[in-house]
Amino acid sequence: xRTLLKNAKxxxxxxxxxxxxxxxxTDNMISEVGPDVDINAQYDKVIDCExxxxxxxxxxxxxxxxxxxxxxxxxxxxxxxxxxKEIFPREANLHPGCIKELTKVAILEYLTSGxxxxxxMYFFIDEYKEACDELGFRSVFIGMYNxxxxxxxxxxxxxxxxxxxxxxxxxxxxxxxxxxxxxDEEQFMAMENCLKTSGSPFYVHACExxxxxxxxxxxxxxxPIEYFDLRHLFDNGGAIFHGVYLTxxxxxxLKEKDITVVSCPASNMxxxxxxxxxxxxxxxxxxIAIGTDGSASNNALDMFREMYLLTGLQKIATKNPVSIxxxxxxxxxxxxxxxxxxxxxxxxxxxxxLADIIMIDLMRPSMQPINNIISNLVYSGGKDVVxxxxxxxxxxxxxxxxxxxxxxxxxxxxxxxxxxELGIIKQ
Amino acid sequence: xRTLLKNAKxxxxxxxxxxxxxxxxTDNMISEVGPDVDINAQYDKVIDCExxxxxxxxxxxxxxxxxxxxxxxxxxxxxxxxxxKEIFPREANLHPGCIKELTKVAILEYLTSGxxxxxxMYFFIDEYKEACDELGFRSVFIGMYNxxxxxxxxxxxxxxxxxxxxxxxxxxxxxxxxxxxxxDEEQFMAMENCLKTSGSPFYVHACExxxxxxxxxxxxxxxPIEYFDLRHLFDNGGAIFHGVYLTxxxxxxLKEKDITVVSCPASNMxxxxxxxxxxxxxxxxxxIAIGTDGSASNNALDMFREMYLLTGLQKIATKNPVSIxxxxxxxxxxxxxxxxxxxxxxxxxxxxxLADIIMIDLMRPSMQPINNIISNLVYSGGKDVVxxxxxxxxxxxxxxxxxxxxxxxxxxxxxxxxxxELGIIKQ
Numbered sequence: 001x002r003t004l005l006k007n008a009k010x011x012x013x014x015x016x017x018x019x020x021x022x023x024x025x026t027d028n029m030i031s032e033v034g035p036d037v038d039i040n041a042q043y044d045k046v047i048d049c050e051x052x053x054x055x056x057x058x059x060x061x062x063x064x065x066x067x068x069x070x071x072x073x074x075x076x077x078x079x080x081x082x083x084x085k086e087i088f089p090r091e092a093n094l095h096p097g098c099i100k101e102l103t104k105v106a107i108l109e110y111l112t113s114g115x116x117x118x119x120x121m122y123f124f125i126d127e128y129k130e131a132c133d134e135l136g137f138r139s140v141f142i143g144m145y146n147x148x149x150x151x152x153x154x155x156x157x158x159x160x161x162x163x164x165x166x167x168x169x170x171x172x173x174x175x176x177x178x179x180x181x182x183x184d185e186e187q188f189m190a191m192e193n194c195l196k197t198s199g200s201p202f203y204v205h206a207c208e209x210x211x212x213x214x215x216x217x218x219x220x221x222x223x224p225i226e227y228f229d230l231r232h233l234f235d236n237g238g239a240i241f242h243g244v245y246l247t248x249x250x251x252x253x254l255k256e257k258d259i260t261v262v263s264c265p266a267s268n269m270x271x272x273x274x275x276x277x278x279x280x281x282x283x284x285x286x287x288i289a290i291g292t293d294g295s296a297s298n299n300a301l302d303m304f305r306e307m308y309l310l311t312g313l314q315k316i317a318t319k320n321p322v323s324i325x326x327x328x329x330x331x332x333x334x335x336x337x338x339x340x341x342x343x344x345x346x347x348x349x350x351x352x353x354l355a356d357i358i359m360i361d362l363m364r365p366s367m368q369p370i371n372n373i374i375s376n377l378v379y380s381g382g383k384d385v386v387x388x389x390x391x392x393x394x395x396x397x398x399x400x401x402x403x404x405x406x407x408x409x410x411x412x413x414x415x416x417x418x419x420x421e422l423g424i425i426k427q
Numbered sequence: 428x429r430t431l432l433k434n435a436k437x438x439x440x441x442x443x444x445x446x447x448x449x450x451x452x453t454d455n456m457i458s459e460v461g462p463d464v465d466i467n468a469q470y471d472k473v474i475d476c477e478x479x480x481x482x483x484x485x486x487x488x489x490x491x492x493x494x495x496x497x498x499x500x501x502x503x504x505x506x507x508x509x510x511x512k513e514i515f516p517r518e519a520n521l522h523p524g525c526i527k528e529l530t531k532v533a534i535l536e537y538l539t540s541g542x543x544x545x546x547x548m549y550f551f552i553d554e555y556k557e558a559c560d561e562l563g564f565r566s567v568f569i570g571m572y573n574x575x576x577x578x579x580x581x582x583x584x585x586x587x588x589x590x591x592x593x594x595x596x597x598x599x600x601x602x603x604x605x606x607x608x609x610x611d612e613e614q615f616m617a618m619e620n621c622l623k624t625s626g627s628p629f630y631v632h633a634c635e636x637x638x639x640x641x642x643x644x645x646x647x648x649x650x651p652i653e654y655f656d657l658r659h660l661f662d663n664g665g666a667i668f669h670g671v672y673l674t675x676x677x678x679x680x681l682k683e684k685d686i687t688v689v690s691c692p693a694s695n696m697x698x699x700x701x702x703x704x705x706x707x708x709x710x711x712x713x714x715i716a717i718g719t720d721g722s723a724s725n726n727a728l729d730m731f732r733e734m735y736l737l738t739g740l741q742k743i744a745t746k747n748p749v750s751i752x753x754x755x756x757x758x759x760x761x762x763x764x765x766x767x768x769x770x771x772x773x774x775x776x777x778x779x780x781l782a783d784i785i786m787i788d789l790m791r792p793s794m795q796p797i798n799n800i801i802s803n804l805v806y807s808g809g810k811d812v813v814x815x816x817x818x819x820x821x822x823x824x825x826x827x828x829x830x831x832x833x834x835x836x837x838x839x840x841x842x843x844x845x846x847x848e849l850g851i852i853k854q
Contacts, residue, residue: 068795072802078749108792112811269739270806272748299806300793305735312696312736316743321699322505365535366727366810368495368839369846375499379697379726383793383811384539384827400811400827412795419796 001027003393005357006039008049009373012349013056013334016327018373023054025355028168028393033351047395052387053360053373056349057116058303059337061262062241062291064122065106065131065139066099069419070296079209079271087296089425091123098422099127100134101414107137108408109301111397114386116356119239119262119291119341121176121203129171135404136394138356140341142176142203145190153193160198167345168354170392174342176203176238180216180224188231201238201342204228207250208242209273225250234259239340241291244268244276251284260287260340263332265309266300267293275317278310278324288332289340303333304381311378326378359388428454430820432784433466435476436800439776440483440761443754445800450481452782455595455820460778474822479814480787480800483776484543485730486764488689489668489718491549492533492558492566493526496846497723506636506698514723516852518550525849526554527561528841534564535835536728538824541813543783546666546689546718546768548603548630556598562831565783565818567768569603569630572617580620587625594772595781597819601769603630603665607643607651615658628665628769631655634677635669636700652677661686666767668718671695671703678711687714687767690759692736693727694720702744705737705751715759716767730760731808738805753805786815 003025010033011018022039024032039046074086099122110118117138120128125141132139141163143156156175163173175194177183183191195202206224207213216224226249228234234257243261246254254261263276278288290310292301307329314323338347346354362370366380377385389397402408430452437460438445449466451459466473501513526549537545544565547555552568559566568590570583583602590600602621604610610618622629633651634640643651653676655661661684670688673681681688690703705715717737719728734756741750765774773781789797793807804812816824829835 070798071796072799072806075753075799075802075806078747082748105792105795112792266739269743270748272742272746274746275743295807299802300809302793302809305809308732309739312693313743315699316696316702316740319699320505321509321697326502363836363839365532365539365835366729368532369498369843371497371846371850372499372502375502375726379499379502380722382727382729382732382809384809408792409790412790416796419798423798 001393002043003045003047004037004039004043005047005049005054005359007051008054008359009051009362010349011053011055011374013331014348014350016374018053023349023357025393028355030349030351030353030355033349047388049359052362054349054357055360056334056347057356057358057389057391058114058333059289059341059343059346060110060115060118060292060301060303061239061260061289061337061340062264062293063106063118063120063301064294065118065120066102066122066128067294067296068102068105068415069098069422070294071299073423074296075299082271090422093422093424093426094123096124096127098418099124100131101411101418103128103131104135104411105415106295106301107131107135108402108411110137111389111402112383112386113302113304114358114389115301115303116358116389116391117341117343117346119203121178125173132171135406136170136391136396138170138391140172140174140343143173144177145187145194153190156194157198160200172342174203174238175200179205179212180227181212191233192231195233195236199236201236202228202233203238204233204240205242206240207245208268210245213245223247223250225253229253229257239289242268242273242276243281244274246277246281251281251286255284255286260289260336262289262291262340263310264291264293264306265313266305267297269309269313270297275313277317279314279318282324282328287336287339289336290333302383304383307333307378326372326375329378330374355390355393357390358386361385361387428820429470430472430474431464431466431470432474432476432481432786434478435481435786436478436789437776438480438482438801440758441775441777443801445480450776450784452820455782457776457778457780457782460776474815476786479789481776481784482787483761483774484783484785484816484818485541485760486716486768486770486773487537487542487545487719487728487730488666488687488716488764488767489691489720490533490545490547490728491721492545492547493529493549493555494721494723495529495532495842496525496849497721498726500850501723502726509698517849520849520851520853521550523551523554525845526551527558528838528845530555530558531562531838532842533722533728534558534562535829535838537564538816538829539810539813540729540731541785541816542728542730543785543816543818544768544770544773546630548605552600559598562833563597563818563821563823565597565773567599567601567770570600571604572614572621580617583621584625587627599769601630601665602627606632606639607654608639618660619658622660622663626663628663629655629660630665631667632669633667634672635695637672640672650674650677652680656680656684666716669695669700669703670708671701673704673708678708678713682711682713687716687763689716689718689767690737691718691720691733692740693732694724696736696740697724702740704744706741706745709751709755714763714766716763717759729810731810734760734805753799753802756805757801782817782820784817785813788812788814
C-alpha cells in the first residue's frame, strides 16, 4: 500500500524548519519526504494537502483512556471527595467488558485532537488493546503487577517480550506501578524483579500533590523519587507522571537516570494540585513530555489545551511572560512524548519513521494571518484545525469524519449504557 | 423569512433546564420555542437539529477584533517589550483602510467558536462596523473621545443616538475610554459630558495590572475605580475590562453602580498580569462577563478557552477545586455578556429575543458520554463542537463551512498582505 500526501508544508520536528514538499508512505512507514518525491509515481491513494501543514502526530504521554465514563461526573469537588466519593466507588464497578467501548470514545476524541498514540495506564489492558486494534489506534500500555488478576512477575516479563517483538507493532507494552503511596513491599520487590529481567523502562505517578511527597518523607525519610531510585526502578529509564512537587535532588536523579517528566497541566489545575515548575526543569536539562490524564480529571482529551496551558501556567507561576517557546512545547507534545513512550520510531516526520502524521488546516481563521505557524499552532490551535489524523499509514480521521469500520453512534450508545450502569454507586 | 430549527435540545439560559423541542424564527427574532411549535407550518428554511443542543450564542464582552494582524507576532516577551516594542509601533501603522479586512478574520474565528456578538474597542469604528455589516456579525462598538479624528463630544452623543435608534439593529454603539492611565483631564471632562447627555453606559480598561493601580493611587490618592466613580462615569452603568486588581471598596462601588466586570483570563495569563479574584467578586454579588481580548494577547478568539480557563485558574488561585459551577460560567459567557453589552434583547433563547443562536454537536466525542451536558460544554468543549452559528436569524456557519457572501481565501489574502505591511516597524 503506497500513499502520497502531496503539496504540503512539512514540519519534521527535527528542528523548527518548515519545508514545502510531499510525503510518500509505504504501508505503515514514511518512505520519502521532501520536494523531490515523485508525485507521478504509482500510488494507491493520493491526498492533495493544498499547502496545509503536515507534522508528526501528538503523543499523549499520560492518560487513562477508559475513564470517559467519569467525564463531567464529578466536577467542582474537592480532591478527597472527588477521589473517594466519586471516582473509586465507580471504578470498583468496572469489569473487563466495559473497557473496550469506553476506550473507543477516548480514541475518537484523540483522533479529533491529532493525537496518534497514548501511553496508557488503567485496568484490563487486554481489553484496551482490543479497542486500539479494532480502531487502528497506537498505544503503549503500562502493565502493572497484580497477581490476583494473573499479572505476576513472570507474566509481566513474558508480556513485555511478546508485545514488543515487532518494534513497529501498533500496540506495545512497558512495565510500571500506580504510585509509591499505593504500593506495598511485595509490589516494590516484584517491580525490581520485572524491570531487571525484562529490561523495561519504568512508569509511575509521582509527586502529584504536596501531601503525597510529605507523607513519603515522613514514612521513608526520603522523597518518592529518591525511594524509586534507591530501589533501582529508574535503571532502565522511563517516565514519571505529574512531577508537580520535585526537589532539586529529585531533578538531579531524574536527569542522571534519563527519566522523562510527563506534565499534565489541565489535570493539575482541575484538582488544584499546583503548577509544575517546568521552567526550572528545563533549566536543569530535564526532558518534558505532556499528558492529558484521564477525562475524569481534565475533562477533555486535547493536546492543544495541554500545550497552551503548559506555557500559560508557567507565565502565571513565574510572573514572567517570557517563558517557554512555542517550538519547545510542540517538541514536548511530539518528540519527547515518543521518547517517553519508548517509541523511537515515531519521533519525527522523516524517512524510516512510523507514518503517524497529522494535517493542520492553515485555512481555519485561528491559523490566520500567518506570522508564525508554530506560534499559531501552540497559542491559537484547537481541535478544529486538525484536518487529518493518520496512524500507522492509515487515515482514521479526515475533514471532521471518522474513517473507521464502526458506526460511531453505536460506540456512543454502548458507552452511554455502560456509563449509566457504572455510575451507580453501590452501598 | 421564517426558519424552523426542529428536534433540538434547548438550553434557554434562563435556568439550567434543558428541554426538548423546536425553535421558530421570524426574520431576526425568536418567535416560538418549545415542544409545541408547529413543525408542519410554512417555513422558508427547516433545519433538523437531530437532538443536538441549541443555546444562545456566546457574547464576547471584551475584544479588539482588528488586532488579528498581531497574532503570533509577539509571543513570549515581557509586557513592557510586548507593548512598547511590538504592539504600539505596529499599531502606529494602522489606517482606516486596514480595519475592515483584519476584522473579518476575527469575525470568521468568532463564528467558529459560537460567538454571536462582540463588545469591541479599537480604532476606526466606522470601518469596523462595515466589516460587521458585510458579514452579518453583531457588535457593540465603544466610541472614544478623539477630537483629532472628529470624535468630539457632540459627535459621540449624536452617534450614540443614531446607532441605537433601532434596539434590534445589528450594530450598536456605547461610549468609553481606553484607561485611566492614558486619559488626560480633557478626556475625563469630555467623558462626563458625553455620558451625562447621552445616557450611555461607560466602558473602560481598569485594574489590569498591579502597577496600573499603584500608579493611580500614587498620583490621585485613590484607585482607578474610585476615581471613575468620583467623576460620575459609572452613573449609567457599564463595564470595566480585566479587573485583576480590585480592592474591597472597588467591588463595593462596582456593585452599587451595577457595573459588570469583564474578565479576560487568557490575556491576563499570557501577559502574566495575574488571576482575577472571580470567587470573591461572586461572593460580593458582582456580575461577571467574559472577553477574549484581542488576538495579540491571547492568541485565540475562543469562548471555550476562556470559560475553561476562568474556572481552572480560580482552582489554582484559591487552591480549592470547589470553585465556580459550570452553569455559572456559561451564564457569564452568554446572559451576563449581553447585559454588559447593553443587549437586553440577546440574553436568552426565548420568544421576543434576537435570533442569535448556536447549535452544539453532541455527537462529537468530547461531548460523550452524556453525564452532564453543561459540564461537558464548559470543561470539554471547543470550537469543534460548534455545528451552527446563527446571528440575527441568519445561519453564518454550519458544519465547518462559512455561509457568507465572500470568498474566505480572499479575506485571508487581503489580511495577510495588510499584516505584512503593518508588521514593519518604522524607525
